[in-house]
Amino acid sequence: MTDSQTPPEPQGDPHLDPPAQEEPQPQLGRVIRTGPRTGPASDRPRRSAAWYDGDDRNTYLHRAWMRRGIPDHAFDGRPQIAIANTASDLAPCNSHLDEVAQSVKNGVYEAGGIPYNLPIISLGETTVRTTAMLWRNMMAMAAEELFRANPVDGLVLLGGCDKTIPALLMAAASVGIPAIVVPGGPMLNGTFQGRPLGCGTDVWRLSEEVRAGQLNADYFVKSESSMIRSRGHCNTMGTASSMACVTEALGMTLPGVAGIPASDSRLLEFSHATGNRIVSMVEEGLAPADILTPAAFHNAIVALAAIGGSTNAVVHLLAIARRVGVDVGLDDFDRIGADVPLLVNLQPAGEHLMEDLFRAGGFLAVMNEVKNLLDPGAITVLGTPFVDELAAHRVWDRDVIRTASEPLQRAAGIAVLRGNLAPTGAIIKPAAASPALLQHRGPAVVFDSVEDMHARIDDPELEVTADSVLVLRGCGPRGYPGMPEVANMPLPTKLLEQGVRDMVRICDGRMSGTAYGTVVLHVTPEAAAGGMLGLVHDGDLIELDVEGRSLTLLVSDEELAGRVPSASLTTAYAAPTRGWEKLYVQHVEQADSGADLDFLTGASGPDVMRESH
Structure with a gap:
């Protein structure tokens, strides 16, 4: 089609256009259920029946203690639904989820199920020390055990702030009973x-x-x-927004919910519909493993690139995939996503914010622009193909959502780097980097810990120039421990005063999804696990070649063979002696495997065979 034949963009006031031109609205009545029902509950056996069916002492105990005003018919085989609620005043981005939970409850009741609020460990990204990532696996493990231990047939997962949705998905995937996510939504601009x-x-x-x-x-x-300005999580395309969109791309939400602002009443409408839908999912037996297929992860990787999403989504998707036994690795992010165009003009890669994305057509409108890159075999919690949901979603603001032919950037997906400095991989987000630095060679300026970096970064005597490569180590899963968001190091003050606003930075830790810059992160193996990063000296030349996908320490193998980690690096890392941190350090895997605990990979399933009474 020539330019002269290209259809014009929609003109005029969309609210005054004829029905065919109106902004498509989610058909909530349509998405409540897709499977047949036979009365208040189908004939499908209930997991909860193991607790409630019968007239012996144990079933008496289970029913009697759960009554508390619940009527007799609550135990007649109706689906028992747990609402995994991460509301917490100390996780401010999730503080509104009690209201969301009530709408879910209403929907569950309406569809014939019995809802229960189940408080789950919550993690406030901006407040939890030492880093929320240290606790993601603990949250996932605790949630998994609660899901398995309780008499529930289905799960509604309420999350928002960065680690809460990944942890809930990891847990639900390992238990394997029907589950659906409601993202808490971004704050207003x-x-x-x-x-x-x-x-x-x-x-x-x-x-x-x-x-x-x-x-x-x-x-x-x-x-x-x-x-x-309001309730909700970060309004940039940070980790929270990225995970909401990626979760929808995985098929684990009702289509159209990702990105609805937390203060928008439509979030409660979708929450009610989600309560309806989980009851039907239980009746149909539609479980996470049916949805979280290789095709779903393919679509999630495409989505991550098209929205300019957070690098943190990489480590979360790897962890979720390992829970359901899907073979996803770092190279898949490069193979599938590297050439996907960046279509969303949102901070940190662009200009706008999440409220603007929702106004401009929303996440599904973005995915409709790259529909040809998606795997049509993936389904959603509706049991229908994800791609079938896209056609009705139009773009209303081309400055916010670009076309695939005129993107914000043509190939902006996550790039995976390898070389002697990262033999098992490191990643960089070209969409947030300075193009001139994507191929760079410079001398290393090395920091052995976050504390070392803060102590020296503004020292006027620090030997550093704009061409230097800042190296921060001791920040991986084991070395910190917990893999904090410190890779986007502040630049030396003396360079800032000279007008420098970006430098190549390399770290075995992570960076906030809201951050930007030419930052190489998730370097594996990390320094504390014997990685080459621990052998870099000040002044060593490092070469970054994003197009060539390489990260190279330009030091001979012979010299490296004689080096040992610096004393300050060794003393900066002290192995924890008790509690969760000790367990974490002993069992955490590297970033290229999702930084999960080695004994949590895979699934234990839903069954609990032993009775406690």
Whole structure:
């Protein structure tokens, strides 16, 4: 088709156009159920029947203690639904999920099920020390055991802040009973003095300007109360928003829910419909393993690239895949996603925020633009193909959602790097990097810990130039422990004052999905696991070649063979002596395997054979 034949973009007020031109709205009545029903419950055996069916002492105990106002018919075979609720005042992005849970309850009741609120460990990304990632696996393990131990037939998973949705999906995948996710949604756009503020991304930007002497510190502090305008998680395309979209691409949500702002009443409408749908999923026996197939992970990787999503989604998707036995590795992110065009003009890769994406057509409108790249074999929680949901979703603002032929960037998916510095892999997000630095050679400036970096990064005597490569180690899953979001190191003040705003940075840790810069992260093996990163010396030349997918320490093998990790690196890492941290360090896997615990890989299933009474 020539340019002269290209159909014009929709014009005029969409609310005044004829019905065929109206903005498509999710048909919530259609998505409630797809399978047949026979009265209040189908004839399909219930998992909960092992607790409630019969007239012996044990079933008496189970029913009697659960009554508390619940009527007799609650135990007549109706699906028992647990609402895994991560609401917490100390996880502020999830603090509104009690309201969401009530809408889910209403939907479960309406569809003939019996809902139960099940509080789950919650993790506030901005408040939990030492890092929320340390606790993701503990949250997943605790949730899995609670799901398995209780008399429930289906799960509704309520999450929002970064680690909560991944942990819930990992848990549900290992138990294997029907499950569906409701993402908590992003906060509304914040503004300060007439300018939009993206939470996270503008923190990094403004703080560097203060350090450079280009921004008044009072201005920086005053903007704080304007950035977080409403309930909900980060409004940039950070990890929370990325995981909401990726979860929908996996098929684990009702189509159309990802990206609805937390304050939008349509989130409650979808939550009610989700309560309806989980009852039908129980009746149909539609389990996570039926949905989380290789085709679903293919689509999730395409989605991650098209939205310019967080690098953190890589480690979460790897962990989820290993729970359901799907063979997904780092190279699949490069093979499937590297050439996918970036279509979403959102911070940190672009300009807008999540509220704008929803207004412009939403996540499914983005996926409709890259439909030809998707695997049509993937299904959703409706039991129908994911690709069938896309055609009705149009784009209403081409500055926010670009076409595949005129993208924000033509090939912006996650790039996987290998070389002697990262023999089992490292990743970089080209969409958030400076193009001029994607091929770079420079001398290393090495920091052995986060504390070492903070102590020396602004030292006027630090031998560093704009061409230097900043190396931060001791930040991997074992070395920190927990793999913190520190890879996007602040730049030295003396370089900021010279106008430098980006440098190549290399780390065995992670970075916030709201962050940006030419940052190589998730280097494996990490320094604390004997990785080559632990042998880098100040002044060693390092070569980054993103197009060539290589990360190379330009030191001879003979010299490297004689090196040992520095004393300061060794002393910076002290193995924990008790508690969760000790268990974590002993069993955590590397980032290229999802940083899960080695004994949690795979599934234990839903069955609990022994009775406690």
